[in-house]
Amino acid sequence: MAMASPPQAATSERDLRLDLFRGVALWLIFLDHIPENIVNWFTIRNYGFSDATEIFIFISGYTAAFVYGSTMRERGFLLSSARILRRAWQIYVAHIFLFTIFMAEIAYVAATFENPLYAEEMKILDFLKQPDVTIFQALLLKFKPVNMDVLPLYIVLLLLFPPMLFVLLRHPNVALAGSAVVYALTWKLDWNLPAYPNGVWFFNPFAWQLLFVFGAWCALGGTQRLAGFLRSRIVLAVAIAYLVFAFAITLTWHFESLDRFVPTWLAEWMYPIDKTNLDVLRFAHFLALAVVTVRFIPRNWSGLKWAILQPAIRCGQHSLEIFCLGVFLAFAGQFIIAESSGGPLLQTAVSSLGIIIMIATANLTSWYKAIEGRSPQSRVKSRDADLAGGEA
Amino acid sequence: MTFVMAVLTTIALLNGAAMAEPDVAAAPAAPCDVPEWLLPADADLTHIGNEIKDRHRLDISVVGSGSSALSGPDGARFAYPAQLEQSLRERLPGLEIKVTAHVQSRQTTADMAAGLPKILTDDQPTLVIWQVGTVDALRGVEPEDFRTSLDQGIEAIAAAHADVIMMNMQHSPRTESMLGVSAYADVMRWVAEQHGVMLFDRLAIMRYWSDEGIFDLYAATKDYAMARRVHECIGRSLASLIIHAGHLDAGKIQTTR
Numbered sequence: 001m002a003m004a005s006p007p008q009a010a011t012s013e014r015d016l017r018l019d020l021f022r023g024v025a026l027w028l029i030f031l032d033h034i035p036e037n038i039v040n041w042f043t044i045r046n047y048g049f050s051d052a053t054e055i056f057i058f059i060s061g062y063t064a065a066f067v068y069g070s071t072m073r074e075r076g077f078l079l080s081s082a083r084i085l086r087r088a089w090q091i092y093v094a095h096i097f098l099f100t101i102f103m104a105e106i107a108y109v110a111a112t113f114e115n116p117l118y119a120e121e122m123k124i125l126d127f128l129k130q131p132d133v134t135i136f137q138a139l140l141l142k143f144k145p146v147n148m149d150v151l152p153l154y155i156v157l158l159l160l161f162p163p164m165l166f167v168l169l170r171h172p173n174v175a176l177a178g179s180a181v182v183y184a185l186t187w188k189l190d191w192n193l194p195a196y197p198n199g200v201w202f203f204n205p206f207a208w209q210l211l212f213v214f215g216a217w218c219a220l221g222g223t224q225r226l227a228g229f230l231r232s233r234i235v236l237a238v239a240i241a242y243l244v245f246a247f248a249i250t251l252t253w254h255f256e257s258l259d260r261f262v263p264t265w266l267a268e269w270m271y272p273i274d275k276t277n278l279d280v281l282r283f284a285h286f287l288a289l290a291v292v293t294v295r296f297i298p299r300n301w302s303g304l305k306w307a308i309l310q311p312a313i314r315c316g317q318h319s320l321e322i323f324c325l326g327v328f329l330a331f332a333g334q335f336i337i338a339e340s341s342g343g344p345l346l347q348t349a350v351s352s353l354g355i356i357i358m359i360a361t362a363n364l365t366s367w368y369k370a371i372e373g374r375s376p377q378s379r380v381k382s383r384d385a386d387l388a389g390g391e392a
Numbered sequence: 393m394t395f396v397m398a399v400l401t402t403i404a405l406l407n408g409a410a411m412a413e414p415d416v417a418a419a420p421a422a423p424c425d426v427p428e429w430l431l432p433a434d435a436d437l438t439h440i441g442n443e444i445k446d447r448h449r450l451d452i453s454v455v456g457s458g459s460s461a462l463s464g465p466d467g468a469r470f471a472y473p474a475q476l477e478q479s480l481r482e483r484l485p486g487l488e489i490k491v492t493a494h495v496q497s498r499q500t501t502a503d504m505a506a507g508l509p510k511i512l513t514d515d516q517p518t519l520v521i522w523q524v525g526t527v528d529a530l531r532g533v534e535p536e537d538f539r540t541s542l543d544q545g546i547e548a549i550a551a552a553h554a555d556v557i558m559m560n561m562q563h564s565p566r567t568e569s570m571l572g573v574s575a576y577a578d579v580m581r582w583v584a585e586q587h588g589v590m591l592f593d594r595l596a597i598m599r600y601w602s603d604e605g606i607f608d609l610y611a612a613t614k615d616y617a618m619a620r621r622v623h624e625c626i627g628r629s630l631a632s633l634i635i636h637a638g639h640l641d642a643g644k645i646q647t648t649r
């Protein structure tokens with residue numbers, strides 16, 4: 001969300017807003033991944049079309065361009081590509097690690113949970129009967145259990161990133177236009193990657209790449225190009241109006257009786273709002289959020305130094321570790337809630353504890369990196385690209 | 393919950409007679425009662441009213457997958473289609489009521505849509521209760537294909553001059569992190585709205601029962617007692633819905649709801 005960053009600073013200094021919002025997004029993703037959770041009433045997906053995933057992918061694109069863009073400029077295509085691919089590999093390993101934990105949970109449930117009411121639902125565990133196929137499909141990123149879709153998306157986005165970054169550095173607008181064309185063709189021609197046992201990827205990489213590339217475009221001077229646009233009062237007014245509209249519509253999802261106030265023509269035009277293919281309404285909602293955010297939270301906002309925001313910033317600076325931890329904690333938290341048939345009190349406790357563990361781990365990771373001389377600060381100075389905070 | 397009730401009350405006041413009259417004060421709630429706001433309010437079952445007037449009978453076909461059945465001794469007698477039949481017979485004496493269940497596990501919506509024409513011809517039902525979603529989620533059917541199958545089935549039912557109530561999946565907290573049903577539930581909601589047909593939101597209703605502590609849906613048990621009780625409640629809620637939406641017996645609804 002560094003869209004209003006001053007021209008000079010954009011390429012040389014960390015924008016803490018990115019870390020802050022990515023940190024918050026990671027918390028929200030964690031909360032949203034616990035299905036039975038009263039606390040996820042507070043997450044943004046209940047108040048508009050887009051959710052934390054959009055924030056996470058946009059900022060990831062932004063930081064990837066920020067980090068690997070300077071490497072590519074200074075040290076060439078080959079070296080920067082090698083770094084990007086190593087990052088993709090790390091994320092792949094992290095994904096497989098999470099998959100292992102997930103398998104353990106499933107195997108436990110399969111062995112202990114029995115209820116004739118759910119004979120049909122328990123068939124989801126049938127894949128345990130063919131571990132040869134399942135594990136192989138998981139390694140191919142085709143078999144992805146619920147809530148394990150973001151990292152595979154991220155891997156594909158990074159694999160495609162070196163050539164994209166190459167063009168972005170030379171003709172940023174051409175790159176962005178190309179990305180938009182791919183997005184449009186995806187909608188027109190139904191492109192997606194196949195999933196196992198059937199169907200397609202929940203987060204369609206050909207659609208979601210638009211947000212990632214847009215983030216990268218913003219990091220590579222796009223924000224300066226948009227500066228006039230972002231200062232416009234009309235743009236701000238439109239953005240706020242759209243956010244209010246989206247909020248009104250989401251209210252009708254939670255209170256079905258409000259449905260009657262949504263005109264049929266609007267509903268027919270609007271629904272379904274497609275998350276798989278990053279619906280235009282979701283993308284626009286994210287843009288509106290970004291416009292409002294950069295308007296009211298400038299890059300040098302004093303609040304970024306407040307102690308109360310440091311935990312979120314810290315989490316955002318170690319996004320891969322914290323993301324994986326969040327997925328694991330969501331499994332574990334849900335498990336605890338299920339095992340003890342927990343009510344709102346337990347859900348709140350589990351949610352808070354999860355976020356505390358995420359913060360503690362982020363601090364621990366910072367500490368490790370500091371003792372190894374790899375703190376974000378030291379590396380900005382050295383311009384080493386595999387930046388902790390800028391972890392792409 | 394209070395907020396929801398407040399919103400609803402406001403709307404009810406604004407709309408005057410548009411909402412059903414609140415009957416909260418009537419009798420103490422039976423354990424598996426479903427609050428008004430979880431039941432579809434505005435759709436009508438037009439065919440069954442006429443059918444009852446003309447022929448004094450009500451033929452219902454239940455088409456569904458595994459979660460419309462119960463295994464174990466005498467499973468069929470305790471599953472919700474049979475419970476629905478029994479409840480309707482009790483509450484609508486003098487009518488001939490027949491509920492035929494076409495339940496087969498592992499059927500996707502596409503399978504069922506393909507089988508519907510034959511069922512409609514054989515049973516000549518006035519009302520079809522169509523339970524879908526779980527198997528599609530299990531198989532990872534594309535939501536778009538799922539929607540097409542629903543459209544196809546609903547159109548076939550309409551062409552046979554029957555009413556339809558769609559029923560979505562069960563709320564199953566223990567498999568929720570493994571089996572993603574929300575995308576399919578969204579599609580069903582959307583399809584129901586588009587066609588103006590009723591959706592019996594089993595997912596939300598069972599979640600309500602779980603939240604209220606009426607059923608412990610997390611419980612691991614081999615015992616059939618709870619499963620039977622849940623099916624009984626589903627059958628009775630369906631009966632209430634049918635009576636209410638078909639305008640079958642206004643006086644009686646007041647006391648049983």
